[in-house]
Amino acid sequence: MSAMPSIPAIEVQALGKRFGDFAAVSNVSFAVERGEILGFLGPNGAGKSTVIRLLCGLLRPTSGRITVDGIDVGRDPEAVRRRIGYMSQKFSLYSDLSVLENLQFFGGVYGVPRQAIGERIQDALRMAGLAGHADTPVHALAGGWKQRLALGCAILHRPRVLVLDEPTSGVDPLSRRRFWDLIHDLAADGVTVLVSTHHMDEAEYCNRVALIDRGRIVALDTPANIRRRALDGELVEVRGTPLGRLLEALAAYPPVRDAAVFGNAVHALLARAADEAPALAAYLAGRGIGEVAVARIEPTLEDAFVRMIGRQAQGAGGAA
Amino acid sequence: MKLRRLRALAVKELLQVVRDPRSLMLALLMPVMQLFLLGYGVNLDIAHVPVCVYDQEGSPFSQGLFKRVQASPYFRIVRSLHDQREIRQAMDNGSCRMALVVPADFSRQVALQRHAAVQAIVDATDDNTATLAAAYANAVVAGFANDVRLDLVERTSGLPLLPAPVAQQSRVWFNEDLESRNFIIPGVVALVLALVGAQLTSLTIAREWERGTMELLVSTPVTPMELLVGKLAPYFAIGLLDGLICLAFAVFWFHVPFRGTLLALLFATSLFLLVVLCVGYFVSVAIPNQIGASQIALFLTIMPISLLSGYAFPIDQMPAAIRLLTYGIYARYYVTILKALFLKGSSLHELWLPVLALAGYAAAMVGLAARAFRKRIG
Numbered sequence: 001m002s003a004m005p006s007i008p009a010i011e012v013q014a015l016g017k018r019f020g021d022f023a024a025v026s027n028v029s030f031a032v033e034r035g036e037i038l039g040f041l042g043p044n045g046a047g048k049s050t051v052i053r054l055l056c057g058l059l060r061p062t063s064g065r066i067t068v069d070g071i072d073v074g075r076d077p078e079a080v081r082r083r084i085g086y087m088s089q090k091f092s093l094y095s096d097l098s099v100l101e102n103l104q105f106f107g108g109v110y111g112v113p114r115q116a117i118g119e120r121i122q123d124a125l126r127m128a129g130l131a132g133h134a135d136t137p138v139h140a141l142a143g144g145w146k147q148r149l150a151l152g153c154a155i156l157h158r159p160r161v162l163v164l165d166e167p168t169s170g171v172d173p174l175s176r177r178r179f180w181d182l183i184h185d186l187a188a189d190g191v192t193v194l195v196s197t198h199h200m201d202e203a204e205y206c207n208r209v210a211l212i213d214r215g216r217i218v219a220l221d222t223p224a225n226i227r228r229r230a231l232d233g234e235l236v237e238v239r240g241t242p243l244g245r246l247l248e249a250l251a252a253y254p255p256v257r258d259a260a261v262f263g264n265a266v267h268a269l270l271a272r273a274a275d276e277a278p279a280l281a282a283y284l285a286g287r288g289i290g291e292v293a294v295a296r297i298e299p300t301l302e303d304a305f306v307r308m309i310g311r312q313a314q315g316a317g318g319a320a
Numbered sequence: 321m322k323l324r325r326l327r328a329l330a331v332k333e334l335l336q337v338v339r340d341p342r343s344l345m346l347a348l349l350m351p352v353m354q355l356f357l358l359g360y361g362v363n364l365d366i367a368h369v370p371v372c373v374y375d376q377e378g379s380p381f382s383q384g385l386f387k388r389v390q391a392s393p394y395f396r397i398v399r400s401l402h403d404q405r406e407i408r409q410a411m412d413n414g415s416c417r418m419a420l421v422v423p424a425d426f427s428r429q430v431a432l433q434r435h436a437a438v439q440a441i442v443d444a445t446d447d448n449t450a451t452l453a454a455a456y457a458n459a460v461v462a463g464f465a466n467d468v469r470l471d472l473v474e475r476t477s478g479l480p481l482l483p484a485p486v487a488q489q490s491r492v493w494f495n496e497d498l499e500s501r502n503f504i505i506p507g508v509v510a511l512v513l514a515l516v517g518a519q520l521t522s523l524t525i526a527r528e529w530e531r532g533t534m535e536l537l538v539s540t541p542v543t544p545m546e547l548l549v550g551k552l553a554p555y556f557a558i559g560l561l562d563g564l565i566c567l568a569f570a571v572f573w574f575h576v577p578f579r580g581t582l583l584a585l586l587f588a589t590s591l592f593l594l595v596v597l598c599v600g601y602f603v604s605v606a607i608p609n610q611i612g613a614s615q616i617a618l619f620l621t622i623m624p625i626s627l628l629s630g631y632a633f634p635i636d637q638m639p640a641a642i643r644l645l646t647y648g649i650y651a652r653y654y655v656t657i658l659k660a661l662f663l664k665g666s667s668l669h670e671l672w673l674p675v676l677a678l679a680g681y682a683a684a685m686v687g688l689a690a691r692a693f694r695k696r697i698g
């Protein structure tokens with residue numbers, strides 16, 4: 001095709017957004033390549049939706065610049081909107097309309113050519129697994145179906161860029177898997193996908209993830225790299241009762257670099273797990289903690305995330 | 321503007337109205353209900369209003385006047401009084417709703433072509449009846465004075481026949497059979513259309529905010545102008561349909577004469593609807609919840625239109641300052657046009673002034689409404 005250096009599908013530079021005194025997004029920069037799936041990972045209130053809304057031109061940035069396919073969102077928001085398919089965090093299709101009527105509406109407002117619309121609606125129905133349910137009112141659909149229909153509506157105009165804000169929240173695990181399969185199919189066709197989630201496990205489905213915390217990107221890499229690099233050491237899972245005392249004791253033990261509760265255990269970071277684990281177990285037993293069990297584990301993205309945020313907070317605390 | 325987008329927006333909006341029982345009722349039932357309510361409930365026709373008379377002259381003239389009053393279907397003389405205090409008593413105990421006081425120099429004044437200065441004291445507890453009773457009394461007295469004068473002229477002869485200088489006679493001029501319903505109903509059409517139109521459109525943007533569909537709508541390439549036109553098109557059609565329903569009920573049910581042309585009516589109604597729909601749209605853009613928006617739209621239409629459009633309360637009887645205010649009320653022009661179309665059968669170019677005023681209003685409102693909506697959230 002073209003030998004020109006390809007412009008990124010999405011490019012965000014030094015983006016900032018304040019709501020009054022509150023900085024919801026600060027100095028966010030990233031680029032997404034064509035056909036890439038970039039995940040936004042972060043707790044509620046981190047600023048994921050705000051970045052996404054800025055990208056779709058729904059909010060005006062306080063500072064910074066966003067281009068989609070080389071087009072500046074601030075200059076020509078309509079041209080950007082024509083290229084983007086958007087699924088908002090809150091379900092935004094028309095519940096009082098049928099599946100088909102929603103598809104027809106979005107086909108119409110996106111100006112899908114008349115000769116193509118029939119076929120694309122059929123495609124969308126098939127993809128969403130809603131063939132045979134065209135006349136069902138949308139309010140009667142279950143969560144996973146609604147989300148697939150929303151995706152179907154978002155791709156009718158064959159956008160180059162898909163922006164999905166927590167598309168799998170409130171959806172059962174099976175439907176979530178199915179949804180991610182659809183996202184991968186689209187990416188395989190060259191669609192660029194930006195998708196936010198607060199399910200840490202879902203980040204593994206992305207080519208790269210951006211960890212977002214308090215309006216900033218704290219890491220941006222492949223899931224494997226983030227896991228590897230975020231942890232300056234090896235991880236052990238420590239069980240014992242009571243949990244509160246266990247955490248206190250671990251935090252006070254110098255070889256432990258970091259400790260955080262995961263479920264009913266504590267994940268602790270050690271320099272070399274194999275050497276230090278026996279001493280750790282003995283130390284805990286000596287502090288009156290019962291049923292101690294220490295086991296080496298592979299870190300998950302969640303471990304990485306917790307560690308990175310901990311380091312950020314320490315850095316901020318040290319500076320203060 | 322892309323036709324394809326307009327169509328998609330209009331179809332969607334229409335489907336939502338049709339599926340929302342409240343909107344549907346507002347669109348189709350409300351006009352008829354309002355027309356009946358205002359046509360019957362606030363029925364301004366008066367009949368056999370009990371009248372007391374206080375004759376200070378006691379002449380054949382005054383007796384003739386009373387005969388005339390008694391003969392009219394509107395009044396019924398129940399008592400003869402003998403001083404001013406008795407009037408108050410009679411009013412207070414409800415034995416009469418109106419008192420006619422004939423001054424001692426009544427015949428002389430009529431002979432001198434002055435105003436027939438019969439004093440009509442009206443029980444104003446029911447404003448509408450009071451206004452109307454006074455107007456009808458005026459008409460009856462004026463008719464009497466006219467005949468008397470005609471008589472005088474014939475007898476003295478040689479004098480030019482002057483028109484009777486009776487004020488307010490013009491009020492019932494185009495309503496020859498003195499039926500208040502004829503006078504009221506054309507104006508009611510304006511009130512009904514404003515009510516329904518502004519109410520329906522006041523919901524249109526608020527509904528998107530409330531149901532969370534706005535975020536996605538704004539993310540599409542729809543322009544604000546397309547949104548305005550696409551969303552208002554179905555309401556415009558519903559408004560015209562309501563106009564025709566009102567016309568049918570006015571003519572076939574209430575037997576109000578319609579002397580104008582349908583085309584003129586549709587044209588003027590279209591202009592009026594543009595204004596009304598844009599008012600509702602404005603409200604909807606400004607107030608992102610449906611209940612609030614519909615309340616404000618109600619307030620913005622009902623209040624000024626029922627009080628200041630002249631649909632029931634004649635503008636030329638208002639105090640000068642208020643009369644000035646009515647020029648700012650767009651419904652005033654439509655009411656003028658409606659009354660002229662129904663009762664006089666005027667043509668549109670006879671009505672160029674109110675038509676032009678309404679068109680100016682419509683153009684301004686559409687321009688403003690197109691700018692009102694910003695494609696942003698939060």
Ligand SMILES: Nc1ncnc2c1ncn2[C@@H]1O[C@H](COP(=O)(O)OP(=O)(O)O)[C@@H](O)[C@H]1O
Nearest residue numbers: 019024042043044045046047048049050051698
């Ligand atoms: N319109 C707004 N006005 C004020 N604060 C807002 C607005 N939108 C979001 N916020 C705040 O910005 C922060 C980030 O929100 P959001 O982007 O929705 O987070 P996330 O999507 O990661 O959960 C939150 O603290 C939220 O309360």
Ligand SMILES: [Mg+2]
Nearest residue numbers: 048049089166
């Ligand atoms: Mg969010």
